[in-house]
Amino acid sequence: MALTVHEKALSPLGHVLEKSTFLVKQALTTKKTDTNLKNRLLHGLEVLRDDRGVFTAALSDDYNACWMRDQLYANYCYYYLGDKRKFREGVRVAFDMLYKSRKKIEEAICNKPEYTHNYIHAKFSSETLEEITNDWGHHQIDAIGLFLYMVGFAEEKGISVIESENDREMLQLLVGYLISVRYWEMPDNGMWEEWCELHSSSIGAALAGLVKIKEQKLAVVADSLIAHGAAALNNLLPKETPCREQDLAQLSLIWPYRVVSDRTRDEILNRVIKNLTQSKGLNRYLNDNYYRSDNGISAEWTFGFFWLAIIFAEMEERGDAEYWFNHGINTMTPDGLLPELYQNGEPNKNTPLGWSHSLALIAQTKLKKIN
DSSP: OOOOHHHHHHSHHHHHHHTSSSOHHHHHHTGGGOTTHHHHHHHHHHTTBOTTSOBOSBSSSSSOSEEHHHHHHHHHHHHHTTOHHHHHHHHHHHHHHHHHTHHHHHHHHHSOOOSGGGSOOSEEOTTTOOBOOSSOOOOOHHHHHHHHHHHHHHHHTTOOOOOSHHHHHHHHHHHHHHHHTTTTTSOBOTTTTOSOBOOHHHHHHHHHHHHHHHHTTSSOOOHHHHHHHHHHHHHHTTOSBTTBSOOGGGHHHHTTSOOSOHHHHHHHHHHHHHHHEETTEEOSSTTOOTTOOTTSOOOEETHHHHHHHHHHHHTTOHHHHHHHHHHHHTTOOTTSOOOSEEETTEEOSOOSBHHHHHHHHHHHHHHHTOO
């Protein structure tokens, strides 16, 4: 089983968290009882959303763009908040992004991409939704899988995001694209947009997306295509890559995708909690150099706490869910914003981050439903 609150208190992890300036006890008596918390979180999210439903990842020079993955995760909370209109609008934005890339997708199906710019791009202009074509780790299978999953999820919940046969054709093209790039055995840049490796989080995302659109009869998906992904995922788990034992991205395999067994879920949770948890967030992976602190500790990503809270809420482990949610809430700035991460004890410039605010809102909603 994953670590309980009591076990965390007795572990080295518990010692790290107890040293934090934002203690769980403080969180329980302040932030959690703040009746305006939902509105504060929603405000931090919606400053990034325009009237079309397009999310700018963060209001900084680095993140002044719309990423496919951020768009979908930032938008996801609207379903849990009961705002089906905004949820639908956000998914439609992702369709619009893909339509800008239709010719590229068709070419990739005929000829497997060789260069970065030949793959479906991950990053788009927030204003025009055109590809931003600078050198980038654009080959991100998990973003395509997330899109397919979100479309299937919407249809499953009675929120029709399919407007025309063109939309169905796009879904079918994406199935063909995943076949062409051989998602189950070829490396990609992964959730963190870095060097190409085989990622369990990418394979799992594609697998979950294919299963979901097949279940909803939105596209033709061969059983063999799903079987290839399931076999490859099981061969790689519980690792993230052949060389990486654990990664924050693997939490997606537990939620929203639910593509791992309970035993593997607990193994992933134990590895992530024991090895990646810091006082102000989770490391993406060990020895990550992005925004690394002067003391050698890798960047502390705030949404990691909320991701854990969501997972434990889904497991109906209320104590653990509250534990992680309250640590997440105490990473908010005095202005009520959640940063992407902390470096040297300070939030970085990518504040607020839409992805963080959305996961916080989802975690809060799920916590309210636990008896």
